[in-house]
Amino acid sequence: MLETASRKLFALPPLIRVTTAPSTRSFSVLNRPPPNYQGHVPLNAFERGTLAAASAVLSLMNPRRGGRFTVPILLQWILILREDLIAALGEATATPFFIYRLRDAMLSNPTGRRVLRDRPRITSSTMSMTKLRTLPENSVGRAYVSWLDREGVSPDTRDSVKYIDDEECAYVMQRYRESHDFYHALTGLPVFVEGEVALKAFEFANTLLPMTGLSLFAITRMKPAERTRFWNAYLPWAVSNGLTSKDIINVYWEEELGRDVDDLRNELGIERPPDLRETRKSLKEQKRAAKEKRIRMGGLRAD
Amino acid sequence: MSTPTLTRTSTRLTHRLLPPRPPYRCLSCSRLLAQQQQHQHQQQPPKQDAQNPTTHFGFQTVPSSSKQSRVASVFTSVASSYDTMNDLMSLGTHRLWKDHFVRSIDPGIRDCAEGNGSGQTILDIAGGTGDIAFRVLEHCTLVKNDHASKIIVSDINPDMLAEGKRRAREGGYGQSGRLSWLEANAEDLRAMPDNSVDLYTVAFGIRNFTSKPRALREAFRVLKPGGVFACLEFSKLNSRLLEAVYKRWSFGAIPLIGQLVAGDRESYQYLVESIERFPGQEEWMGMIEEAGFLVPGVEEGKGWEDLMGGIACVHKGVKPL
Numbered sequence: 001m002l003e004t005a006s007r008k009l010f011a012l013p014p015l016i017r018v019t020t021a022p023s024t025r026s027f028s029v030l031n032r033p034p035p036n037y038q039g040h041v042p043l044n045a046f047e048r049g050t051l052a053a054a055s056a057v058l059s060l061m062n063p064r065r066g067g068r069f070t071v072p073i074l075l076q077w078i079l080i081l082r083e084d085l086i087a088a089l090g091e092a093t094a095t096p097f098f099i100y101r102l103r104d105a106m107l108s109n110p111t112g113r114r115v116l117r118d119r120p121r122i123t124s125s126t127m128s129m130t131k132l133r134t135l136p137e138n139s140v141g142r143a144y145v146s147w148l149d150r151e152g153v154s155p156d157t158r159d160s161v162k163y164i165d166d167e168e169c170a171y172v173m174q175r176y177r178e179s180h181d182f183y184h185a186l187t188g189l190p191v192f193v194e195g196e197v198a199l200k201a202f203e204f205a206n207t208l209l210p211m212t213g214l215s216l217f218a219i220t221r222m223k224p225a226e227r228t229r230f231w232n233a234y235l236p237w238a239v240s241n242g243l244t245s246k247d248i249i250n251v252y253w254e255e256e257l258g259r260d261v262d263d264l265r266n267e268l269g270i271e272r273p274p275d276l277r278e279t280r281k282s283l284k285e286q287k288r289a290a291k292e293k294r295i296r297m298g299g300l301r302a303d
Numbered sequence: 304m305s306t307p308t309l310t311r312t313s314t315r316l317t318h319r320l321l322p323p324r325p326p327y328r329c330l331s332c333s334r335l336l337a338q339q340q341q342h343q344h345q346q347q348p349p350k351q352d353a354q355n356p357t358t359h360f361g362f363q364t365v366p367s368s369s370k371q372s373r374v375a376s377v378f379t380s381v382a383s384s385y386d387t388m389n390d391l392m393s394l395g396t397h398r399l400w401k402d403h404f405v406r407s408i409d410p411g412i413r414d415c416a417e418g419n420g421s422g423q424t425i426l427d428i429a430g431g432t433g434d435i436a437f438r439v440l441e442h443c444t445l446v447k448n449d450h451a452s453k454i455i456v457s458d459i460n461p462d463m464l465a466e467g468k469r470r471a472r473e474g475g476y477g478q479s480g481r482l483s484w485l486e487a488n489a490e491d492l493r494a495m496p497d498n499s500v501d502l503y504t505v506a507f508g509i510r511n512f513t514s515k516p517r518a519l520r521e522a523f524r525v526l527k528p529g530g531v532f533a534c535l536e537f538s539k540l541n542s543r544l545l546e547a548v549y550k551r552w553s554f555g556a557i558p559l560i561g562q563l564v565a566g567d568r569e570s571y572q573y574l575v576e577s578i579e580r581f582p583g584q585e586e587w588m589g590m591i592e593e594a595g596f597l598v599p600g601v602e603e604g605k606g607w608e609d610l611m612g613g614i615a616c617v618h619k620g621v622k623p624l
Contacts, residue, residue, distance in 0.1 A: 051563070
């Protein structure tokens with residue numbers, strides 16, 4: 001099953017070519033080619049490589065989260081999870097091949113083609129939060145808006161794509177970025193580090209974007225118990241589901257808002273992973289109960 | 304020749320002779336291309352005329368009325384990481400430039416005790432985070448033993464001023480009563496009376512002003528006769544080799560560092576473009592003279608002082624008595 005699934009991932013319909021990046025990559029920073037779309041910044045190979053390497057390293061340094069890396073004083077300014085660094089890393093590593101593969105995966109699916117034709121954007125103006133909150137309990141839109149509320153973010157916090165040269169691929173990247181919160185709703189994974197890493201593993205198996213794979217280095221910053229859960233439960237779930245399910249990039253979210261989440265999951269072929277919030281809550285309860293028991297017993301012994 | 308080689312050569316020849324195939328274009332790209340072409344026919348570059356004057360914002364041409372707000376938004380976004388970014392962009396040398404700048408002005412009156420009316424009135428323009436103001440205060444107090452001179456720190460951007468106030472509190476000069484803060488546009492210092500300032504300093508700020516001649520005229524107005532105008536700004540390099548390296552650093556590394564450190568490539572792209580747009584040493588000295596200042600050293604042919612080969616430059620002017 002997995003073999004055929006991975007073969008499906010790497011195979012492409014014969015009529016659609018995977019175009020590679022234009023070979024005119026060796027321009028000087030003083031003489032950049034004109035932008036291909038609004039906000040486009042063409043980077044040459046050296047800049048792209050530096051951006052990829054530096055953003056990869058910097059996004060792992062996170063003193064507030066108790067990172068294992070020592071942070072020099074000059075870099076103390078990194079106090080929050082730098083989403084923009086991860087976004088830059090994603091764009092810098094998406095070419096060559098990976099973003100083109102994803103675009104072609106969209107082109108080979110009817111819904112994906114409609115998304116590419118219509119180019120819907122997910123912003124607070126196109127997605128009315130108030131209307132989403134009125135949707136039925138287990139619907140896609142309701143789950144999405146509850147994730148946003150829980151994390152306290154709006155769909156406008158996503159950076160726009162700058163460093164991808166092909167205009168259509170830039171839209172594909174933008175669509176992937178904007179749909180990320182929907183993937184949380186779809187898989188039911190929560191928004192703290194453990195859930196994010198599990199979701200990234202799933203996305204890597206499904207979309208094959210390098211940034212999602214590189215984000216897995218964040219497991220070095222998880223606690224041992226979290227890491228065990230990841231190896232035992234979430235990584236196997238992510239790999240098997242990511243490879244066998246349909247491409248989640250092809251979902252036309254704007255049309256699926258009122259639909260039941262389980263229904264959509266069945267259609268895409270995604271199983272629900274073990275509920276992470278429930279697991280952590282019950283483990284915390286068990287620990288607390290054990291601690292109380294020890295205190296009580298300790299108290300008896302002292303008598 | 305063997306058959307495979309023959310086939311390969313003939314295929315290559317065919318490809319060269321035939322007209323090139325049009326690039327594969329998907330449906331959405333074709334639609335967008337059509338839209339863009341239509342858009343290009345409709346869109347015109349902003350016309351420059353008396354009704355809507357335009358000015359430059361980096362390499363862009365924008366209506367003059369909007370430049371102020373655009374610059375404001377650039378500095379609001381850079382305010383919090385300003386120092387770190389300055390250190391990274393100039394590799395720490397901006398501290399040397401600022402130190403030299405203050406020392407070459409030599410502000411303060413020697414052994415001037417605290418008292419009414421004594422001491423200099425110094426106005427630091429675009430000095431929001433207080434880099435120059437604190438150096439001037441320390442020079443007056445520690446080098447010249449001047450405890451009376453007062454400094455007004457002025458900036459158009461309240462976020463930069465807030466950063467400066469925070470640093471004044473941490474640094475210890477906040478309670479001294481010798482620092483005051485003024486949120487104002489350098490082209491319209493109506494809060495400052497005529498002939499009231501002994502020293503007017505502006506470091507790395509004047510290239511962002513919408514109208515430099517107006518700022519120079521305001522400087523002339525508020526300075527006392529005999530007062531000194533001092534400006535530290537980026538300028539043109541003397542050596543072509545250094546210039547080649549410097550330009551590549553400016554346009555390649557600085558926006559990249561801006562993206563990595565501040566998450567804001569556009570602001571730093573604007574900053575390097577505004578450096579590129581600023582007039583050279585000779586032209587800037589001419590503008591200072593045109594505002595009415597006397598430039599020291601102009602007769603000997605040294606009307607300015609280049610720092611580090613022209614990367615930064617100190618210009619001075621004296622208001623005639």
